[in-house]
Amino acid sequence: MKHLLTIADLERSDIERILSTADSFSEVAGRDIKKVPTLRGRTVVNLFYESSTRTSSSFELAAKRLSADLISIRSTGSAVDKGESLRDTVATLSAYDPAAIVIRAPWVGAADIVARSCTASVVNAGDGKHEHPSQALLDVFTLRRRLGLESLDGLNVWIVGDVLHSRVARSNVLAFTRMGARVTVCGPPTLIPREVETLGCDVSYDLDRLGEADVVYALRMQNERMDDAFVPSLREYVACYQINSRRLQPRQVLMHPGPVNRGVELSADVMESPQALIVDQVASGLVVRMAILYDLLSARDQSGERGGTPEPTVGQPA
Amino acid sequence: MNSAPKTPRFPRVTLCSRAAVPAETLFRSAWLLDPRADLNGPADLLVSDGHVTEIGPPGSIDPPPGAEVVDAEGLHLFPGFVDPHVHLRTPGREDEEDLESGTRAAAAGGFCCVLAMPNTDPVVDGAPVLRALQERAAREALVPVGFLASITRGLAGAELSEMVELAAEGAAGFTDDGVPVADARRMRQALQYQRLAGPVLALHEEVPELSGTGVMHEGAISTLLGLAGIPSISESVAIERDMALAAYEDGRIHILHVSAAESVAAIERGRAEGINVTAEVTPHHLTLTDDAVRSVDPRFKMNPPLRSERDRQALIEGLRSGVLGCIATDHAPHSREEKEEPFERAPMGVTGLETAFAALHTELVAPGVIELPLLVERMTAGGLPYGLPTPTLAKGARADLCLADLEAEWTVGESGYESRSENSCFAGRRLRGRVLMTLAAGSVAWRERGFAIRLAEEDDQPARVAARKGTA
Numbered sequence: 001m002k003h004l005l006t007i008a009d010l011e012r013s014d015i016e017r018i019l020s021t022a023d024s025f026s027e028v029a030g031r032d033i034k035k036v037p038t039l040r041g042r043t044v045v046n047l048f049y050e051s052s053t054r055t056s057s058s059f060e061l062a063a064k065r066l067s068a069d070l071i072s073i074r075s076t077g078s079a080v081d082k083g084e085s086l087r088d089t090v091a092t093l094s095a096y097d098p099a100a101i102v103i104r105a106p107w108v109g110a111a112d113i114v115a116r117s118c119t120a121s122v123v124n125a126g127d128g129k130h131e132h133p134s135q136a137l138l139d140v141f142t143l144r145r146r147l148g149l150e151s152l153d154g155l156n157v158w159i160v161g162d163v164l165h166s167r168v169a170r171s172n173v174l175a176f177t178r179m180g181a182r183v184t185v186c187g188p189p190t191l192i193p194r195e196v197e198t199l200g201c202d203v204s205y206d207l208d209r210l211g212e213a214d215v216v217y218a219l220r221m222q223n224e225r226m227d228d229a230f231v232p233s234l235r236e237y238v239a240c241y242q243i244n245s246r247r248l249q250p251r252q253v254l255m256h257p258g259p260v261n262r263g264v265e266l267s268a269d270v271m272e273s274p275q276a277l278i279v280d281q282v283a284s285g286l287v288v289r290m291a292i293l294y295d296l297l298s299a300r301d302q303s304g305e306r307g308g309t310p311e312p313t314v315g316q317p318a
Numbered sequence: 319m320n321s322a323p324k325t326p327r328f329p330r331v332t333l334c335s336r337a338a339v340p341a342e343t344l345f346r347s348a349w350l351l352d353p354r355a356d357l358n359g360p361a362d363l364l365v366s367d368g369h370v371t372e373i374g375p376p377g378s379i380d381p382p383p384g385a386e387v388v389d390a391e392g393l394h395l396f397p398g399f400v401d402p403h404v405h406l407r408t409p410g411r412e413d414e415e416d417l418e419s420g421t422r423a424a425a426a427g428g429f430c431c432v433l434a435m436p437n438t439d440p441v442v443d444g445a446p447v448l449r450a451l452q453e454r455a456a457r458e459a460l461v462p463v464g465f466l467a468s469i470t471r472g473l474a475g476a477e478l479s480e481m482v483e484l485a486a487e488g489a490a491g492f493t494d495d496g497v498p499v500a501d502a503r504r505m506r507q508a509l510q511y512q513r514l515a516g517p518v519l520a521l522h523e524e525v526p527e528l529s530g531t532g533v534m535h536e537g538a539i540s541t542l543l544g545l546a547g548i549p550s551i552s553e554s555v556a557i558e559r560d561m562a563l564a565a566y567e568d569g570r571i572h573i574l575h576v577s578a579a580e581s582v583a584a585i586e587r588g589r590a591e592g593i594n595v596t597a598e599v600t601p602h603h604l605t606l607t608d609d610a611v612r613s614v615d616p617r618f619k620m621n622p623p624l625r626s627e628r629d630r631q632a633l634i635e636g637l638r639s640g641v642l643g644c645i646a647t648d649h650a651p652h653s654r655e656e657k658e659e660p661f662e663r664a665p666m667g668v669t670g671l672e673t674a675f676a677a678l679h680t681e682l683v684a685p686g687v688i689e690l691p692l693l694v695e696r697m698t699a700g701g702l703p704y705g706l707p708t709p710t711l712a713k714g715a716r717a718d719l720c721l722a723d724l725e726a727e728w729t730v731g732e733s734g735y736e737s738r739s740e741n742s743c744f745a746g747r748r749l750r751g752r753v754l755m756t757l758a759a760g761s762v763a764w765r766e767r768g769f770a771i772r773l774a775e776e777d778d779q780p781a782r783v784a785a786r787k788g789t790a
Contacts (some may be wrong), residue, residue: 008542087658108545109614109659128546128662170544194547198538 153180161219328516332488340368348390368760398430409441526590616664651739
């Protein structure tokens with residue numbers, strides 16, 4: 001695999017391979033010295049055209065843990081702000097011969113554009129409202145660990161909230177269903193995209209059947225949606241769709257990609273309940289992103305030949 | 319439904335092209351196809367002094383001294399195509415297209431007449447801009463060009479353009495193409511003023527609030543890609559409104575670039591009710607669907623957007639039934655820098671003049687979806703909504719025709735484009751059918767390069783060499 005652009009591109013076996021690599025990196029994360037020399041001497045570029053805390057920081061830390069040299073570029077103050085096109089920025093950065101470029105941009109297909117205009121491996125860290133594949137992989141990883149399952153076969157997942165504007169929803173519907181789960185998306189009709197069933201999920205406009213869910217995945221309700229009047233009021237939205245202790249059952253687990261609008265899509269009590277995996281998701285983000293970089297870059301080292309299960313743990317601490 | 323002006327007192331549409339030597343050409347043994355003139359078979363056709371002067375059985379006509387002889391056996395001769403919807407980007411964006419390059423692209427596609435849209439900079443919303451364009455076309459255009467003027471000043475939707483004066487200067491019609499006339503009252507006033515001014519109102523139909531920030535067709539693909547969608551009903555709801563207004567004011571409207579099944583159904587109903595409405599459809603909407611946008615390639619971004627297969631089938635049916643009476647390319651050149659932006663930021667629009675016939679021949683005629691005569695009929699009918707004469711091969715007519723090789727295969731873009739822009743949605747596609755020669759307003763406007771070379775190599779009669787005069 002040269003790039004990670006979309007979940008739609010991945011087979012179930014690709015997902016399983018990356019997650020089993022992430023399992024190995026989890027052991028590294030438990031050590032005193034958390035660094036491995038896997039990517040020593042190689043350069044990773046983080047190119048972020050949108051604000052991001054957890055995604056950018058976890059990709060940065062992932063690159064550092066793998067001993068890569070790291071360049072982080074944010075749109076503020078860079079040539080990007082001076083009107084340079086994405087292609088030209090990538091051409092400029094290519095002069096450093098990066099092994100990987102991690103890109104987040106507000107445009108659908110931005111990662112594909114980068115992949116077409118340079119020789120580096122490209123990781124899509126979010127392209128417009130299209131996909132956020134590393135988030136979906138870390139969510140599957142988190143769920144597998146928490147539930148102690150190899151696959152998600154037969155699991156019932158509800159994704160609740162603003163599906164229309166969510167790249168996390170798109171990637172997660174695809175990733176969860178690839179792994180065998182049954183996914184239902186739920187939200188107000190104005191925030192459910194047309195023909196969403198074609199992604200392979202069911203649709204519900206209310207939470208009446210939420211009890212069926214094994215996993216409740218709440219999406220961020222962005223305040224700017226209120227300006228566009230997608231819902232009549234936030235108050236009513238909360239009344240209809242908030243996941244709170246009244247709605248969340250003890251056997252269910254709760255996920256959220258963050259950052260949470262406390263009191264909107266989630267009530268404070270469920271956030272702090274042991275059912276909530278929100279902090280686990282962040283922790284998984286680091287090892288899964290290490291696994292992604294490892295998967296893309298080691299494959300190129302071995303010119304397509306992959307030696308079965310990677311063994312990052314055998315490397316000496318850097 | 320015929321759309322000729324209701325009363326003869328209205329001024330005529332002005333068409334302008336540069337002066338050229340009238341053609342003296344004998345097409346020998348061509349397959350003549352002109353459904354309106356009931357021609358469909360092999361014949362010799364002689365063009366003298368820019369007019370069709372003789373049609374006879376193959377091999378029956380001797381070339382007059384000095385005439386060029388084109389051995390057209392195995393080739394088709396059609397009436398010249400008319401494109402009622404092109405953007406020639408002049409004035410204002412001559413880096414993308416000018417009157418010369420745009421009409422050369424038209425001639426290369428077999429078009430002998432085009433109508434240019436007024437969304438230029440400045441907008442064609444007053445007589446001085448229109449006159450300047452006509453003068454420029456009279457110096458630069460290779461095929462006759464008519465110009466539409468805007469319905470509202472600056473396309474702003476607030477005040478009507480000076481429709482009477484613009485019509486008096488020969489405006490072909492009125493349109494705010496690129497944007498809809500959102501204000502229903504303004505649309506009603508334009509229809510009222512049509513009684514005074516004459517020309518048809520050509521409408522870009524869209525409800526801005528329904529289109530929102532959409533960049534592609536709303537459906538499964540937009541959902542998969544997370545791109546904001548433009549629903550089909552954005553178009554059909556606007557069409558329903560404007561047909562109701564046209565019915566009420568007894569006006570005449572032409573619907574630009576119909577893209578949705580709901581729209582075809584609406585126009586069909588309107589025509590059945592006697593509303594004076596005509597409509598056009600583009601080659602890209604007839605041959606491509608939103609599936610092409612999976613590539614997130616801005617070359618597939620245009621407005622209205624490529625829609626679903628169901629819509630495409632409805633458009634083909636509308637073309638067959640005549641609800642969609644003509645084909646229009648909506649040729650919309652854009653600079654490479656702009657078209658290489660990410661999909662959401664790239665401008666809407668694709669070029670189409672050079673590929674229209676070949677794309678439709680390849681995708682619709684070759685597989686047997688529609689018959690060749692129907693395609694020729696619809697590609698030559700673009701002037702009807704504007705009251706322009708339709709080109710014909712009939713004896714006595716001015717030579718407005720094109721010669722095509724239906725077997726020739728070519729790859730779009732392989733040797734560049736005549737247009738100054740290269741944003742073709744068919745780029746890289748292998749197409750079957752190529753226009754070899756176009757006569758417009760009685761003169762040779764285009765000769766395909768390979769074809770010209772072949773003629774020269776095969777020349778064995780001095781008359782043929784001597785005849786190569788007045789060519790493009």
